[in-house]
Amino acid sequence: MAHSGPMTDWRKAKLPVIAFLAPATIIYTLFMIYPLLDSIRLSFYATPSGGEAAFVGLDNYRTILADPDWASVFWNSFWNNMKFFAVHMLVQNPIGIALAGILSLPQLRFRNTYRTMMIMPTMLSVVIVGFIWQLILSPVWGVGADLLDIVGLKSLFGPWLGKEASALITLSFISVWQWVGIPLMLIYAALLAIPDDLVDAAVVDGATHFEVFIHIKLPLVLPTVAMVSILTFVGNFNAFDLIYAVKGALAGPNFSTDIMGTLFYRTFFGYQLQLGNPHLGATVASLMFLIILGGVLFYLFAIQRRLARYQM
Amino acid sequence: MADLKLDQIRKRYGAVDVLHGIDLDVKDGEFVVFVGPSGCGKSTLLRIIAGLEEITGGELMIDGDVVNTKSPRDRGIAMVFQSYALYPHMTVYKNMAFGLKLDKQDKSAIDARVREAARILQLDQLLDRRPSELSGGQRQRVAIGRAIVRQPKVFLFDEPLSNLDAALRVQTRLEIAKLHQDLKSTIVYVTHDQVEAMTLADKIVVMNGGNVEQVGSPMQLYHHPETRFVAGFIGSPAMNFTNVRIDAVAPGKVTVSAPGGIKSVLPFEVPQSEVGKIVELGIRPEHLAPGDEETLSVNGEVDVVEKLGDSTYLYIKLANGDRVTVRAPGHSRIKIGDMVTASAPAGAAHLFDGDGKAFVKVDYPAEFSAEE
Amino acid sequence: MSFSNIRREDASRAVIVHAILLTYTLVALYPIFLIVINAFKTRKGIFRDPMGLPNAETFSIEGFTKVLAKSNFELFFYNSFTVTIVTIVIVLLLASMAAWALSEYKFPGNTALALYLAIGIMVPIRLGSVSILNLIVDLGLVNTLTALVLVYVAQGLPLAIFILTEFMHQIPKDLKEAARCDGVGEFKIFFAIILPLIRPAVATVAVFTMIPIWNDLWFPLILAPGDGKQTITLGVQQFIGQYVTDWNAVLASLSLAIIPILILYLIFSRQLIRGLTSGAVK
Numbered sequence: 001m002a003h004s005g006p007m008t009d010w011r012k013a014k015l016p017v018i019a020f021l022a023p024a025t026i027i028y029t030l031f032m033i034y035p036l037l038d039s040i041r042l043s044f045y046a047t048p049s050g051g052e053a054a055f056v057g058l059d060n061y062r063t064i065l066a067d068p069d070w071a072s073v074f075w076n077s078f079w080n081n082m083k084f085f086a087v088h089m090l091v092q093n094p095i096g097i098a099l100a101g102i103l104s105l106p107q108l109r110f111r112n113t114y115r116t117m118m119i120m121p122t123m124l125s126v127v128i129v130g131f132i133w134q135l136i137l138s139p140v141w142g143v144g145a146d147l148l149d150i151v152g153l154k155s156l157f158g159p160w161l162g163k164e165a166s167a168l169i170t171l172s173f174i175s176v177w178q179w180v181g182i183p184l185m186l187i188y189a190a191l192l193a194i195p196d197d198l199v200d201a202a203v204v205d206g207a208t209h210f211e212v213f214i215h216i217k218l219p220l221v222l223p224t225v226a227m228v229s230i231l232t233f234v235g236n237f238n239a240f241d242l243i244y245a246v247k248g249a250l251a252g253p254n255f256s257t258d259i260m261g262t263l264f265y266r267t268f269f270g271y272q273l274q275l276g277n278p279h280l281g282a283t284v285a286s287l288m289f290l291i292i293l294g295g296v297l298f299y300l301f302a303i304q305r306r307l308a309r310y311q312m
Numbered sequence: 313m314a315d316l317k318l319d320q321i322r323k324r325y326g327a328v329d330v331l332h333g334i335d336l337d338v339k340d341g342e343f344v345v346f347v348g349p350s351g352c353g354k355s356t357l358l359r360i361i362a363g364l365e366e367i368t369g370g371e372l373m374i375d376g377d378v379v380n381t382k383s384p385r386d387r388g389i390a391m392v393f394q395s396y397a398l399y400p401h402m403t404v405y406k407n408m409a410f411g412l413k414l415d416k417q418d419k420s421a422i423d424a425r426v427r428e429a430a431r432i433l434q435l436d437q438l439l440d441r442r443p444s445e446l447s448g449g450q451r452q453r454v455a456i457g458r459a460i461v462r463q464p465k466v467f468l469f470d471e472p473l474s475n476l477d478a479a480l481r482v483q484t485r486l487e488i489a490k491l492h493q494d495l496k497s498t499i500v501y502v503t504h505d506q507v508e509a510m511t512l513a514d515k516i517v518v519m520n521g522g523n524v525e526q527v528g529s530p531m532q533l534y535h536h537p538e539t540r541f542v543a544g545f546i547g548s549p550a551m552n553f554t555n556v557r558i559d560a561v562a563p564g565k566v567t568v569s570a571p572g573g574i575k576s577v578l579p580f581e582v583p584q585s586e587v588g589k590i591v592e593l594g595i596r597p598e599h600l601a602p603g604d605e606e607t608l609s610v611n612g613e614v615d616v617v618e619k620l621g622d623s624t625y626l627y628i629k630l631a632n633g634d635r636v637t638v639r640a641p642g643h644s645r646i647k648i649g650d651m652v653t654a655s656a657p658a659g660a661a662h663l664f665d666g667d668g669k670a671f672v673k674v675d676y677p678a679e680f681s682a683e684e
Numbered sequence: 685m686s687f688s689n690i691r692r693e694d695a696s697r698a699v700i701v702h703a704i705l706l707t708y709t710l711v712a713l714y715p716i717f718l719i720v721i722n723a724f725k726t727r728k729g730i731f732r733d734p735m736g737l738p739n740a741e742t743f744s745i746e747g748f749t750k751v752l753a754k755s756n757f758e759l760f761f762y763n764s765f766t767v768t769i770v771t772i773v774i775v776l777l778l779a780s781m782a783a784w785a786l787s788e789y790k791f792p793g794n795t796a797l798a799l800y801l802a803i804g805i806m807v808p809i810r811l812g813s814v815s816i817l818n819l820i821v822d823l824g825l826v827n828t829l830t831a832l833v834l835v836y837v838a839q840g841l842p843l844a845i846f847i848l849t850e851f852m853h854q855i856p857k858d859l860k861e862a863a864r865c866d867g868v869g870e871f872k873i874f875f876a877i878i879l880p881l882i883r884p885a886v887a888t889v890a891v892f893t894m895i896p897i898w899n900d901l902w903f904p905l906i907l908a909p910g911d912g913k914q915t916i917t918l919g920v921q922q923f924i925g926q927y928v929t930d931w932n933a934v935l936a937s938l939s940l941a942i943i944p945i946l947i948l949y950l951i952f953s954r955q956l957i958r959g960l961t962s963g964a965v966k
Contacts, residue, residue: 010791016870020785024778024841025801031838032804035812035819042814099708102701110705116953117709120716123949125899125917128941131924132719135934143718143734177711189957200364201397205411205458206385209697215410219401230806238808241901245921261810268814269906282814289811296806310400310444 036289042282053279060283074284076255077263078291080168084259085236087172088179093228095176096183101213103184104191106199115188122181130245133174137161161246164256171257175242179235183228190224191217223307230299237292240265260288314375314388314465314498315340316361322369323356323522330356332522333370338466338500338515343492345501347509347545348519354502355470357519361500362391362468375465385414390459391468394475396451398443398458404430405439408458422461429460432494449480456491469501473508485511506546510534518542531682540592540668549597549625551662554610554634556593558586564674566663568593572631576608578661580671591671592664597625597637599660599680602646606655610636614650628652716942723747723932723939730931747936751923754933757940759912760919767829767915768897771836775893776886778837779844784874786845787852788860798849804842809835810902820907831907832915836900840893847892851885852878887955898945916941 010017046056064070103115137144145157160170194217202212240261243251249271251258268281316338323331331353338344346354359365363384372380379387398407405426412422430436433453443451459467473481489512492499503509509516510530518525526542537543543551556568566582569575616627626638626646638654646652659676721737722730729742786798825831863873904918920941927933
C-alpha cells in the first residue's frame, strides 16, 4: 500500500497497535476468512446417510462437473450466469459511462438532481426491485403493455418473465436497471477528479465536448472502468436475490434463469424432494470462488497493470 | 497575427456582475498584460477572449471579426494555462499534435510543426516523454509549445509562471519575452504579479473589481497613475500614502499640509473647490531620501529597518500614525528609534482626490515622466 | 443575459442533453412511482387506471391496513433497523481503529495485513455460507439478530478499512506530531484527534455499509428466517409469497419497504457523493 510520509515505529506503541488491529482482524477472520477456507475444506468431504463426514478427495467436484444429472445443471447455470454478466457489460456499463459523461459536462444545470434520481433504484433492495418489475411486467395487471403503448410498441409486449426464451434476458435487464447507478456513480466521481483546465485546454485545442470525452476524459478514467467491470463480474457471479425473489429457488421456467447463486442455494438447502447437501453446496461455492478468483486475478494481472493511473 | 478589440464586454454570473463593460484595443503584435488583485476579473476576461466563457454583453473582435458566438477553435487563439493542463496520458509529441490532429491536418505537416516548435523550445529530446516525467519548467515549455504549433492569431497566457519557483520564474519570463520578439505575435497575458507585468508588457491593463483602472505602457503607469489604486499597485515597494489638507490653490500650484510637519507647494492643477478638503499624497519610496534637501519632507521615528545590501529600507512612523517607506543607500547607518527627516522633489509627488482620482501634475522634470 | 450571445449549437446541444437525462430519469423513477401510487388505490383503481394518480374515487389505504394487520411490519422494521445501526457503529469503530493502525504505525507485516483485510472486498462472504451456518449453529445463535450482526460486520469491514486507510493518509502529519510533542497518549490521539477528523469519510462508509445490509435477503434467509427475527427484506419476500394475489397488500408492502430507504437516501445522497469525490474512494 502506497504511503507518504514517515510512519511511526510500532515498538513505541505496541499495546495500542494491537488493540487497534485485533478486534477487526478477529471478527473478519472468524466470520469471513475461516468460513471461506472451511467451505473449501468441506467440499472435500461427504456425509453418507447416517454416517460421519469422511474425506472423499475430489469426488464432489467429479459429481458436480461430470455426473450427467449435475453437470448439465451446473453448466446451464454457468452459461446463464455468463449471459447475465454479458448483458451487464454490454448494457449497464456503457449506459452508466455515457450518463456519467453527460452529467460531467461543464455548466450543466440540475446536475445533482439528475444524479440523485438516477441512482435511486440502486439503493433499493434487489428483492423489492424484483417484485416491482414482476408486477409491472405481469400480463394480469397489463401496465407494462400500456407503457409500451405510449411509445407505440404494444405489439412487442408478452409474458417475458414466463417464457423460457426471454426470462433470463428480462431479468438481466431488470438487474441492469437497478445497478446502472454503480458505474454511473464511480465513473462520475472519477470524471469529476479530472481538472477543469484539462478540459478547457482540449476545448481551446478545438475539441468538441464529444471529442473531449473520447480523447481526454475516457482514457483518464479507464482504470475506473476496469474496476467497475470487475465489480460487475463479482457481483453477477454472486447474484441470487433477484432470481430467487422473482422465480424462486427453482429458477424457472425449466431452469432457464438458473445462475450460480440459485444453484448454490438449492444444492445447499435442497428443494422440493431433493434434500440439501452441505458438502455439495460447499463444492458449488468453491467452484464459484474459483470463477470469481479467476476473474479477479485476470483483472489484477492482465488489466490493472497495463492501465497506468495518471497523476492529474 | 491579428489585432483584438473589446467593446463594452460584460460578464454576469447569476446576479453577480463580474465585468462591468471593458473596452480595450490590442494592436497586432502587441504584448498586453492584464494585472490586478485576485478576483478582479482578469482571468474571466481572458477566458472570455478564449471562448471558454460566454459573453453577457458587448462585442469581442479578433482580426476584425466579431467572435462573440464562435467556439474557441474558430477564434484562432491558443492558450497556456496556469496548471499547464498537459494531457497526462499523451506524450509531449501527442500533447502538441492533439489540436492539429483534431483539425484533420496532414500528418507530415503536423510532424513538421511539432518538430519546429520543439526545436524553438528545446524540447527535441523530450518528445516521447509523458508529462509526469518532466520538470515544472519543461512542462511549462510543452504548454507553450502546444500553443505555438497551432500558429494562432492571438496567444493567451493565464498566470503561466505562478507554479514555478522563483529562479525558474525569472528565467522563463525572459524566455517568454524572447519568444515574443521572435514570433512577433499578439499576446494577452494575465498575472497578479506587477513585476511580471512591468517587465513583459508593451501595454499593461490594470484591473480592479471588474473594471479597467488604467491602460498604458509600464512607464506611463509608473509615472502617471490615474488612480490611487494603480499608484499603489504598480511599483515595489508600494507607494507611500498619507492624508494632507489642501490649504490654497493657484494656477499650476497647490499648497498642502498635514499635522506634524508636512507643508509643501506642489505642481498640480487643482480646482478652487478643493480648498479645505483632505486628499491623499503619494510618494514612491525610491523618490524619498534621508535629509531635508528637497521640497517635500516628512519626518518621524524609524521603527523598522530592512537592509538589502544595495539599499536599505527605512519604515518611518509619521505624527499622524501613517507609516512611510524610504529607500536609503545601502551604507546608511540609521537605526531603529532614530528620528529621521526624508524628502523628495515636488515633481515626484502624486495627489489623489477623495474618489482616488489623480490630480493633473504640471511642470515636472523629465526623470518623472514616461516620455522618452 | 442577451440571447444572441449564446451559441446556437450550444442551445440545441443543451436541449438534447436534457432530453437524454430526463428520459433516463423517467426510466429510473417511473417504475417506483407506479408502485407507490397504486399502493394508495382500491383494487378497481389499480386495474382500471394503473397509471393515474389516486383520486377521490380510487383512493384507498386498504392495502396498508391489511399489511399491518396480517403481518408484523413494525417488527421487521425494528429488526432491520437494529441490525443495520448496530453493524454500522461496530464497523465504523473497528474499521477506523484498524485503518489508523495500518496507516500510522510501521510494524512487520503491515502491508500483508492490509492485503489480507482487503480480500473481502473482492471475495463475496456468501461463498462461505455453509460454514457460517455451521458456526452460527455451534454458537447457538440461529434465528438471532446477533448472528446477522456478526456476519455483516465481517462483510462490512474490508471496504470500510480500505476507504478509511486511504482517507487517513490525507490527514496532515503535523497534527498528530504536535500532539505527541505535547505528550498525548496513542489512544487519546486516535479518539480525540483522528476520529473527529475522519467525519467526512464516515458518511460514505456508513452508506456503503448500510445499503447492502438493509437490502440483503441471503443471510436473513439462511441464518434468521423465522421466529419474528425477519428483516424487512425477508419479511416482504415472505409476505408477498403468501399474499401474491392480493394486489393491494403486495403494493402496500412494497411501498412500505421502498419509502424509508428512499427518504434516508435523499437525506444522505449529498454526503455520499461528496465522500466519493473527495478522494475517499479511488
